[in-house]
Structure formats: structure tokens, C-alpha cells
Amino acid sequence: MFLEVKELSVSYGAVDALENVSLHINEGEIVALLGANGAGKSSMLDAISRIVPAKSGRIIFNGADITKEKPENVVRKGIAHCPEGRKIFFDLTVLENLQLGAYTVKDPDAVLVNLEKIFTYFPVLKDRRKQKGGTLSGGEQQMLAVGRSLMSSPKLLLLDEPSLGLAPKLIDQIFEIIRKINFLEKVTVFLIEQNANEALLHADRAYVLENGRISIISDNAEELLKNPHIIRAYLGG
């Protein structure tokens, strides 16, 4: 198994965000984690990238236990996290944002190769590379955030709500690129979404998180689109 989360619990003070959650991701997959606002989706990604400590449980990536690893070492091991709200550096240029994504890459030639690759996926970033990150539109910022995560040549990409605040046409575009990256660059993708419809269309498998626990596991994401509970809760049926 590529990534294995075993009985993970995360809490903020007295509030439990995740309780004994287990899930796994196989190499090469796109896996979606669905759930309502506050279900604990972001906590899951934050725990994997180690910016939030796990209360109990274990996280195993590529055979290594990363539960107690420092965030920078998680990046070095090949996990990139594209966070909620994009969190791009507004005062830095687009190019500097991308360079920061490759902070753990010590070989300058490798950084240039990655940069060219990102520019082929997101040509708009090349045009705007000298602009400050804060001057980009929402869609461009999302592209920058995804591009920045890819600069470290990750094996696993954690995507937190890539569709948030974007027009439907842009959402399709972003998901198309994510699929392309998954296929061509062999990057495994673990994404969380409120937009269940879009996520299930593109994912191989899915988990549904409710009140900090996994409520549904599906090995066929498209099948979930027909699940009455999912339709009622997440697809506005």
C-alpha cells in the first residue's frame, strides 16, 4: 500500500476532528475524500503533511512511518500538500512562489526542468511569472497553488478543495489537468472536495467522512454518484 492511515485521531483541544479513521491509497490512484464542512477533511490532509499532530494512530507512506516526522521531511519523502484556500504567497512573484515549491530540491537543474514542465501544464503562469501572486485571479491562484506543489516532484499530491470559489468551466479545466498530471507524471492524488459531483467523476475511489468518521468506502467512485445517501447529502438531490 502506498499510503496507509491507521486509526488516526486528531483533536484541537477538546474538539475531536477525526476519530479512529483508517483509509488507504494505492500508487497511481486518484482518491477522493468527501464530506460536509467541518467533517474533518482538511484535518486529514494536515495530519498527513504533519502540520497538525496526530493524537493517536499511524500514518505510513511508502513503507515508512511518518506519524512523528517533521513537515519538511514529509515533503522530502515525496508528499506535497496544496492547502485549503491556496495559501499562495501574495507578496512574492509567481516565479518565486514556484521556486519555493521546489525548496527541498537541491539540484538547480532539476528545478528548471520542473519549472518548464509546470509552464507547459499551466501556460498562464509563464505569462504571469513576474507578477505578484496576489494580483492573480482566483483560477490562476489555484493553478499556481497546484503548480507550486508539483515543483517538489511529489509522488503523492494532497489537494484540498481545488474547486473552491471557481467558475464551473475553470473547475473542469483544473480537474482535467489533475488527471493529466496523475496519468503522465505518475503522481498519486488524494483530494478532498465539497463538490462531490466533480470529484466523483474524476476519482478512482472515494471515502465519505461524516463527523470525524468514515461512513462510506467506495471502490468505484462513479457508482457513488447513484448512491441515494450521497445524492441527498452532497449532490443536492
Next chain:
Amino acid sequence: MDNFIFFLTSGLCIGAVYALIALGYTLVYGIIKLINFAHGEFYMVGAYAGFGIYLVLPSGTPAIFAIPLIIISSGIAGIIIAVLTEQIAYKPIRKSGRLAALLTAIGVSFLLQNLASFINKANPLQYSSDKVGSIGEICQRSVSIGGGGIKIIQFVYIPVTLALTLILWYIVMKTNFGRAMRAVSQDPDAAALMGINIDSVIRKTFLLGGLMAGIAGALIGFHSVIEPMMGFMPGLKAFIAAVVGGIGSIPGAVLGGLIIGIVENMVLFCNVPSGYKDVAAFVVLILVLLVRPQGILGRNTREKV
């Protein structure tokens, strides 16, 4: 009007030293939003360390060799004290809020002042100027400019500050580490996701601030008395300089330092009794805060929650 050039030159020289200290305030504030009130004490420690090196140097050491050596030693002492302070006092309470950090900084300031008094018995030290050609004598030599005497050592201040500012500017704007600094300054969580070691960036930021404060201490020590409280007033004025220039801004710190240096000398030029000199910096601070609260080169960013 004769004295104008003298006071202007004098103001620029001392302003350059304020700028050097202010850069440390502004860097540390930029990274962890802490007003490091112990920063003036890093400057004091630098002055003492430089004097200590002077005492162990063979008495015949030529000044051209001794002066750079003292400056470098003071810089290293500044680095050591700044990094130690960060590791021992600030790092453990980093998540305890800004007020706790601020109070700790004031505590460290008192601690270092009293430690210096304890070790040196509060005796003011001064580079001996008995012998012709000794460091003290050379540093006390002055040239007449615009109707007043300016010590020749003061002419070292501006090039030293200029060189260090340019190096700092290059580090912050052009290197990987500088990009990481700016990233941590804007959003530490996002910076951590990039694989940036936040602790290391903070430590190196203190290192840079300590280096510049230590060097400033050496420069002033050359022609002034070295005593435990010497960091208080220059530290305060440099803090004001950083705020006047726009805290967090590197060019702002330099501009603020020069403004404070010049204004307090202009007060003397206008025949205000010299006892009021120190008030000038505060008046500038109040005026700037009234007109431009974010400082001259500071950006008007509201706190994001």
C-alpha cells in the same frame, strides 16, 4: 549656518549606526512579529566583545589590522548572543502569544544589562588613547568639517552600513534562504508545507540581526564609553527608526535610522539645549505615526485573522 554641514555629517554618521541596529529589529519583526527589546543589548554585548579582543591583542598591533578584527569579533559575539537568546528564551514560548514574547524580550534585556554590570562591575570602559598610534588615539582623532570636529572613525559607519545593507538586501531578495524568509514572514503554515524548516529560518534571522547589532556596538565602542546600559538609548532610537521607516521593511529601517540621526543633530543645530536631543526621536515617531501609521515605506496591511 556654518555649522549646518557639521551637524548633517554627524547626523548621517550616527544615523548609519541606528540603521544597522534598526535592521535587526525589522528583520525579527518581519519573521515572528516580535519587537525584540533585547536587541539593544546585543549591540552592548558586541561592544564589550570587541573591547575584550582589543585587550588580548598584542599592544603593538597596527590599527589597520586591529580595527577590522575587532569589528568582526563583535559581529560574531552579536551572532552568538542573539542565537542563544532566541534558542533559550524565545523558542520555548513561540506558541504562547505575542504578549508573552514581548515581556520575555524585556526580561532578557534587563537580564543582559545586569549580567554585564555583574561581570564588569559597571565600570565604563574605553579604548586607551594614551599612546600615539593606539586604536583609542586614532579613533579619537578628528577632522574639521563645517565648523565642527568629526572623529575619523565615524566615517567608517556609512560604508559599513551600506555594505551590510546591500548584502542583506541580496540575501533577502535573491537567495533561496531569503525567499524562505519572506515566505515564513507572510504565512508560516504555508511555508512549512513547502518543506521550509521554520525554526532554522528564525534562527538564521536572529543570526543576521545579531551580526549587525554586534558590529554597530564595535563601531560606537571605538570612540565612546562601553558600559552595561549603553544599549538602552540607541536600541530605543533604532526601534523608533524601524517604526518610522516602516517596520518589516529593509530600506525603511535604513531610511528611518538616517532620519533619526539627522533630526537629532538638527535639533542641536537649532541651538536647542543638548539635553533635549533624545526627545527628537520621539517627536519624529509621534509625527510619523499621526500622518502615516504604517511608517514611511511600510505597507498598509491590516492584520488577517
